[in-house]
Amino acid sequence: xxFIPHTETDVREMLAxxxxxxxxxxxxxxxxxxxxxSLDGIPEALTEMETxxxxxxxxxxxxxxxxxxxxxAYEHHIPAAVWAIVTRGEFYSAYTPYQAEASQGTLQLLYxxxxxxxxxxxxxxxxxxxxxxxxxxxxxCLMAVRAHRKSKSARILVxxxxxxTYLEVARxxxxxxxxxxxxxxYDAPSGTLGTSSLDAYKGQDITAxxxxxxxxxxxxxxxxxxxxxxxxxxxxxxxxxxPLSLALLKxxxxxGTKGADIVVGDGQPFGVPLxxxxxxxxxxxxxxxxxxQMPGRIIGRTVDLDGKPGFTLTLQAREQHIRxxxxxxxxxxxxxxxxxxxxxxxxxxxxxxxxxVAAASQTQTSALVAALTRIKGVKLAFSGPRFHEAVxxxxxxxxxxxxxxxxxxxxxxxxxxxxxxxxxxxxxxxATETRTDEDIAxxxxxxxxxxx
Amino acid sequence: xxxxxxxxxxxxxxxxxxxxPQAAAAEVPEKFRRKKRAELPEVSExxxxxxxxRLSQLNxxxxxxxxxxxxxxxxxxxxxxxxxxxxxxxxxxxPLAPDSVSQGFLACMFELQEMLKExxxxxxxxxxxxxxxxxxxxxxxxxxxxxxxxxxxxxxEIIVPDAAHGxxxxxxxxxxxxxxxxxxLPNGDTDVEALKQALGPxxxxxxxxxxxxxxxxxxxxxxxxxxxxxxGGLLYxxxxxxxxxxGKVRPxxxxxDVIHMNLHKTFSTPHGGGGPxxxxxxxxxxxxxxxxxxxxGRDGDRYRWLDAQDLPQTIGRLSAFMGNAGVLLxxxxxxxxxxxxxxxxxxxxAALNANYMLARLQQAGFDAAYPGRRASHEFIITLKRQAKxxxxxxxxxxxxxxxxxxxxxxxxxxxxxxECLLIEPTETEAKEELDAFIEAMxxxxxxxxxxxxxxxxxxxxxxxxxxxxxxxAKQLDLTYQRG
Numbered sequence: 001x002x003f004i005p006h007t008e009t010d011v012r013e014m015l016a017x018x019x020x021x022x023x024x025x026x027x028x029x030x031x032x033x034x035x036x037x038s039l040d041g042i043p044e045a046l047t048e049m050e051t052x053x054x055x056x057x058x059x060x061x062x063x064x065x066x067x068x069x070x071x072x073a074y075e076h077h078i079p080a081a082v083w084a085i086v087t088r089g090e091f092y093s094a095y096t097p098y099q100a101e102a103s104q105g106t107l108q109l110l111y112x113x114x115x116x117x118x119x120x121x122x123x124x125x126x127x128x129x130x131x132x133x134x135x136x137x138x139x140x141c142l143m144a145v146r147a148h149r150k151s152k153s154a155r156i157l158v159x160x161x162x163x164x165t166y167l168e169v170a171r172x173x174x175x176x177x178x179x180x181x182x183x184x185x186y187d188a189p190s191g192t193l194g195t196s197s198l199d200a201y202k203g204q205d206i207t208a209x210x211x212x213x214x215x216x217x218x219x220x221x222x223x224x225x226x227x228x229x230x231x232x233x234x235x236x237x238x239x240x241x242x243p244l245s246l247a248l249l250k251x252x253x254x255x256g257t258k259g260a261d262i263v264v265g266d267g268q269p270f271g272v273p274l275x276x277x278x279x280x281x282x283x284x285x286x287x288x289x290x291x292x293q294m295p296g297r298i299i300g301r302t303v304d305l306d307g308k309p310g311f312t313l314t315l316q317a318r319e320q321h322i323r324x325x326x327x328x329x330x331x332x333x334x335x336x337x338x339x340x341x342x343x344x345x346x347x348x349x350x351x352x353x354x355x356x357v358a359a360a361s362q363t364q365t366s367a368l369v370a371a372l373t374r375i376k377g378v379k380l381a382f383s384g385p386r387f388h389e390a391v392x393x394x395x396x397x398x399x400x401x402x403x404x405x406x407x408x409x410x411x412x413x414x415x416x417x418x419x420x421x422x423x424x425x426x427x428x429x430x431a432t433e434t435r436t437d438e439d440i441a442x443x444x445x446x447x448x449x450x451x452x
Numbered sequence: 453x454x455x456x457x458x459x460x461x462x463x464x465x466x467x468x469x470x471x472x473p474q475a476a477a478a479e480v481p482e483k484f485r486r487k488k489r490a491e492l493p494e495v496s497e498x499x500x501x502x503x504x505x506r507l508s509q510l511n512x513x514x515x516x517x518x519x520x521x522x523x524x525x526x527x528x529x530x531x532x533x534x535x536x537x538x539x540x541x542x543x544x545x546x547p548l549a550p551d552s553v554s555q556g557f558l559a560c561m562f563e564l565q566e567m568l569k570e571x572x573x574x575x576x577x578x579x580x581x582x583x584x585x586x587x588x589x590x591x592x593x594x595x596x597x598x599x600x601x602x603x604x605x606x607x608x609e610i611i612v613p614d615a616a617h618g619x620x621x622x623x624x625x626x627x628x629x630x631x632x633x634x635x636x637l638p639n640g641d642t643d644v645e646a647l648k649q650a651l652g653p654x655x656x657x658x659x660x661x662x663x664x665x666x667x668x669x670x671x672x673x674x675x676x677x678x679x680x681x682x683x684g685g686l687l688y689x690x691x692x693x694x695x696x697x698x699g700k701v702r703p704x705x706x707x708x709d710v711i712h713m714n715l716h717k718t719f720s721t722p723h724g725g726g727g728p729x730x731x732x733x734x735x736x737x738x739x740x741x742x743x744x745x746x747x748x749g750r751d752g753d754r755y756r757w758l759d760a761q762d763l764p765q766t767i768g769r770l771s772a773f774m775g776n777a778g779v780l781l782x783x784x785x786x787x788x789x790x791x792x793x794x795x796x797x798x799x800x801x802a803a804l805n806a807n808y809m810l811a812r813l814q815q816a817g818f819d820a821a822y823p824g825r826r827a828s829h830e831f832i833i834t835l836k837r838q839a840k841x842x843x844x845x846x847x848x849x850x851x852x853x854x855x856x857x858x859x860x861x862x863x864x865x866x867x868x869x870x871e872c873l874l875i876e877p878t879e880t881e882a883k884e885e886l887d888a889f890i891e892a893m894x895x896x897x898x899x900x901x902x903x904x905x906x907x908x909x910x911x912x913x914x915x916x917x918x919x920x921x922x923x924x925a926k927q928l929d930l931t932y933q934r935g
Contacts, residue, residue, distance in 0.1 A: 001794070001797055001801075002789055002790060002794055003527075003528055003530060003720075003790075003794075003879070003880050004797055004801050004879055004880065005880070005881070005882040005883075006801060006804070006882070006883065010882075010883045011804065013883070014804055014805075014808040014883060015804070017808055017811050017812055017815075018804075018807045018808055018811045019811070020807070023800045023801075023803070023804055026800075026803040026804065026807050026826055026827075027700055027799075027803065027826075028826065029668070029669045029671055029825070029826050030669050030671075030697070030700065030701050031671065031673075031674065033674075034673075034674070034701045034702075034705050034706060035700060035701055036699070036700065036701060036702060036705070038699075038792060038793075038796070039570055039571060039699050039792040039795055039796065040570075040792070041566070041567070041569075041570035042567055042570055042571070042787070042791060042792035042795060043788065043791060043792065044791045044792060044793075045788075045789060045790055045791025045792075045793065045794050046788050046789055046791065047789075048530075048532045048789065051532060051536065051785055051788050051789050052532065052535075052536060054788070055536035055539060055560075055785065056536075056539060057556070058556035058557065058559060058560055059539040059540075059541035059542050059556055060541065060556070061555055061556035061559075062541050062542075062545055062549075062553055062554055062555065062556040062557055063541060063553065064540065064541055064544055065549065065553050067544070067546050067549075069546045069548055069549065071548055072772050072773075073546060073547055073548070073772075073773065075544070075546070077471070077472075079468065079471045079497070081497060081500065081501050083538075084501075085501065085504045085505060085508065087534060088505070088508045089513050089514070089515025089516060090508035090509060090511040090513045090515065090516060091508050091511065091513070091724070091725055092513070092515070092529065092534070092722045092724060093513040093514035093515045093526075093529050093722055093723065094511045094512065094513040094514070094723065094724075094725045095519070095521060095524055095526060095723040095725070095726060096723070096725070096726035096727075097725065097726065098521075098862075099512070099850070099851075099854065099859060099860050100916070100919050101851070101854055101911050101914040101915070101916055101917065101918065101919070102511070102512040102517075102854050102859055102860075102911075102914060103510075103511055103512065103725075104507075104510040104511070104914075104915045104916060105506075105507040105508050105509065105510035105511040106507075106511055106725040106726070108455070108457070108507055108510070109504070109507050109725075111457075111930075111931075111932070112457060112458050112459070112932070114930055114931050115459070115491075115931040115932040116490070116491075116492055116493075118930075118931045119490040119491040119492065119931075120490040120492070122490075124931070125928075125930045125931065126930070126931065128726075129727075131582040131583060131586065131727075131728075131771065132582065132771050132772050132773075133772055134769075134771055134772035135582070135586070135770065135771060163772070165769060165772050165773075166772065168768060168769045169768070169769050169770060169771065169772065171768065172593075172744070172767055172768030172769055172770060173589070173626075173770065175593065175627075175628075175767070175768070176593065176596065176626065176627040176628025176629070177626070177628055178628070220481075220484050223484075224483065246486065246490070247486070247490070248478050248480050248485065248486055249480065249484055249485070249486055250483075250484055250485060250486050250487070251486060251490070254487075266772065273543040273544070273778075274543065274544060274545060274546050274547065275542060275543050275545065275777055275778045276542065276545045276546075276547050276554075276557055276773070276774065276777035276778070276781075277547030277771070277772070277773025277774045277775070277777050278547075278582065278728070278771065278773060278774070278775055278776040278777050278778060278779070279582070279727075279728035279776040279777075279778055279779055280772075281727075281728075288928075291928070291930070297726065298930060299930070300924040300925070300928060300929055300930055301924070301929040301930075302919050302920045302921070302923045302924035302927075302929070303919070303920050303923065304916040304917040304918060304919050304920070305909070305917040305918050305920075306917055308454075308916055308917070310915075310916035310919045311919075312919045312921055312924050314921070314924040314925050314928070314930075315925055315928075316925075317925075319618075320585070320617075320618040320619050320621075320622035321617075321618040321619075321865070322618070323618075323622070324618045324621040324622060324631075325621035325622060325624065325625045325631045326625070327618070327622040327625075329622070329626065330585040330588065330589060330619045330622035330623040330625075330626050331583070331585055332583070332584070332585050332619060333583045333584075333585070333726050333727035333728070333729045334726050334727045335724075335727045335728045336723075336724045336725035336726035336727045336728075337722065337724030337725060337727065337728060338724075338727075338728060340504075340724070340725065343504075344500060344504050346492050346493070347458055347492070347493045347495060347500045347503070347504075348468045348471050348495075348497060348500050349467070349468065349471055349472055349492075350466075350467045350468075350492050350493060350494045350495070351489040351490050351491075351492045351494075352467055352489075352494070353467055353468065353469075353471055353472040354472075354492070355478075355489075356472040356473055356474065356475050357472050357473070357475075358478060359475045359476065359477060359478035360472075360473045360475035360476075362478050362479065362480075363475055363476055363478070366479075385479075385480070385481050385484060402550060403550060403552065406549075406550045406552050406553050407552070411546055411549050411550070411553065414548060433472070433473050433475065
């Protein structure tokens with residue numbers, strides 16, 4: 001029997017110890033009318049070999065197209081050591097470290113992770129992760145409402161150039177709690193938020209301002225000015241960032257005069273494969289003064305009975321298993337395994353390595369933009385400074401172009417026209433350090449033929 | 453065993469240089485540029501590998517230890533599930549890649565939805581919730597959306613038994629509902645009279661776990677379902693204990709309108725040191741329009757994503773993409789390898805192991821919290837007597853078990869049973885392992901009678917002894933400070 005070790009003798013002895021005539025008798029408390037005989041809709045079992053063949057067929061059907069799509073999930077090199085260690089059973093098959101003495105490996109790793117994320121974002125504290133970047137933004141908005149006791153409005157300002165799916169998720173998750181999201185238009189020529197759109201809210205009760213750096217179009221926002229505007233108008237500042245970009249870009253803790261209050265994002269660029277959208281992990285860092293309003297697990301260093309240092313879950317009085325209906329969030333799990341990957345990844349690359357990866361991604365995106373805009377019918381939408389994504393405008397419907405490219409083995413980018421109709425036939429493209437000059441030339445060649 | 457922090461291995465200028473390109477400098481205007489590097493470790497590849505391998509060795513895990521953590525279903529995570537979910541094509545697939553280059557992946561997800569419908573008796577499934585708690589959120593949000601769509605705006609109360617997981621009341625609050633708690637009877641069943649009192653025109657629904665967290669099957673479930681439905685409320689099934697009844701009884705047949713499943717429990721995806729989980733939801737007819745998006749649909753022989761255009765009343769998106777896809781693939785592989793008979797065996801042998809341990813521990817003199825009841829896939833031992841007579845409590849037993857090489861059962865949950873150990877062996881453990889655990893419990897009992905202080909000082913053989921949690925919360929040390 002797959003995964004079940006019992007022999008007939010075992011079963012006989014165990015039933016005798018229980019004093020039950022059969023295994024079936026163990027279910028006698030379930031009303032007979034509810035019991036089912038068999039699961040006819042489930043296929044018969046496959047052996048591991050047969051399952052492997054099936055899965056390989058499915059995988060091969062999708063193939064390995066050349067990818068120029070980002071939009072919140074980015075293809076980067078992952079050192080072989082990362083997943084070799086992550087899939088060690090001691091990490092892979094352990095649970096939440098409730099028994100601290102038997103979980104020091106996971107706990108110390110999470111403490112190291114918290115230290116790295118705090119330093120990378122230039123904030124004081126980090127939690128042990130949330131589900132993903134989008135749900136982390138939702139949690140940040142709820143946290144801002146709790147942390148900003150003087151604000152009564154629960155009103156959050158969100159630029160239109162924040163990842164629109166993140167905003168959709170934030171709305172869905174906060175739906176029952178009466179938050180109000182006001183979407184601010186971006187400045188049409190630059191694709192970034194001008195403080196003039198913020199000034200319409202001057203003097204009003206605003207709980208928080210969200211800003212994404214780089215924004216969904218890959219462009220750099222004037223984060224210093226926006227952070228200062230939030231501080232001057234008594235609003236908290238929630239930063240949404242790509243953690244890789246922070247190897248090059250000013251960290252949120254140093255934005256403006258006072259820095260961001262809450263920083264969130266998706267940790268996927270650090271050692272987590274694209275894998276169809278998950279599991280990734282969301283990160284959250286904040287100022288020490290807000291730590292008791294932060295959701296999710298937090299690890300602290302302390303000492304044991306003999307005075308020896310050790311690690312444990314701390315500030316648990318915020319959490320659902322203690323506070324039940326008054327908890328900061330219903331969240332219990334973090335994304336421990338993905339954090340394990342990210343912590344190993346950050347350790348292997350270090351700041352110097354991440355800088356190189358970020359720089360190479362930016363360089364390759366510039367090369368991609370140069371190559372594609374040489375094609376008739378393709379132009380660059382915004383010329384300002386960017387990280388590793390860019391908006392192109394095409395002379396025809398984007399979805400048709402993407403379909404044609406997919407047929408020729410290219411995943412060509414993200415179609416912005418549904419969420420941003422004012423941008424026309426707009427396509428968001430991305431090249432990371434994994435895209436070679438040959439890859440870019442290949443994309444340009446095929447796009448040229450498609451647009452002919 | 454002790455492993456220093458990775459930062460102490462760090463030396464300026466050291467790195468794993470083969471892991472990144474020697475790229476040209478970036479073009480970042482001065483005002484956007486980072487001035488001071490983040491303090492990440494500067495170590496060689498071997499130093500990193502050795503450090504994290506050593507850290508892993510400080511953990512208990514299913515692969516290394518019996519891990520009978522009640523309510524968590526710590527069963528074997530087949531290695532094949534991991535290997536097949538990590539085929540390069542699956543790992544490399546961008547979540548927003550066109551459907552035309554995603555048919556293989558979408559076929560797996562569609563079939564997973566169908567199989568989950570079959571085992572739960574539900575009419576529709578969405579795979580997007582990223583954890584059990586998010587599945588719960590989706591479930592309660594759908595119940596609210598249902599009442600709202602009918603103009604039934606006063607239904608904001610969620611009834612929760614006192615034995616429920618803490619996530620149940622926390623979720624109800626998150627959805628803007630108020631919580632009405634009802635007691636359990638001394639025999640472990642829900643107090644139906646108290647339920648009747650709690651039901652009314654403000655009732656949105658009830659959240660139940662069945663079998664409950666007390667380790668027993670709720671025998672009056674049909675009556676409860678009728679009462680709640682007659683009062684205009686809906687029934688939410690917390691799938692935490694689905695392992696106990698897989699293929700034996702369907703939540704849909706019991707009368708539930710919505711369920712979340714913990715794929716990391718019942719369908720054996722890894723717990724990963726506290727995640728990722730996956731909290732797929734299933735619904736009956738009434739809640740179909742409200743399912744979270746995206747869902748995989750089928751037109752003829754083509755699979756495609758269904759979104760808000762297909763489900764205009766959806767409660768929306770809960771993740772940036774489609775949830776924890778890699779976890780879902782692992783669950784899919786597991787279900788295909790078990791097949792229809794294998795799934796029924798899960799519940800059968802989980803129940804056999806639990807009832808065997810319960811019987812033997814009772815024979816050894818331990819007190820069952822609900823004697824006379826059949827255990828589901830888990831059961832509760834109460835150490836109230838030992839705490840009173842010997843001064844040795846459930847936490848002391850738990851810590852001493854670690855010295856015997858067993859991960860402790862769940863302690864102090866459910867909150868209503870004093871000094872409890874919630875023990876869930878799962879179907880994948882062999883009888884010898886269960887016997888060894890039982891012998892350890894007997895040895896600890898004997899030790900407690902002879903030398904209580906010895907038990908109270910445990911553990912002795914782990915990387916650290918008991919930790920000062922008060923100090924951890926008062927003198928916060930949450931990040932490493934150099935110097």
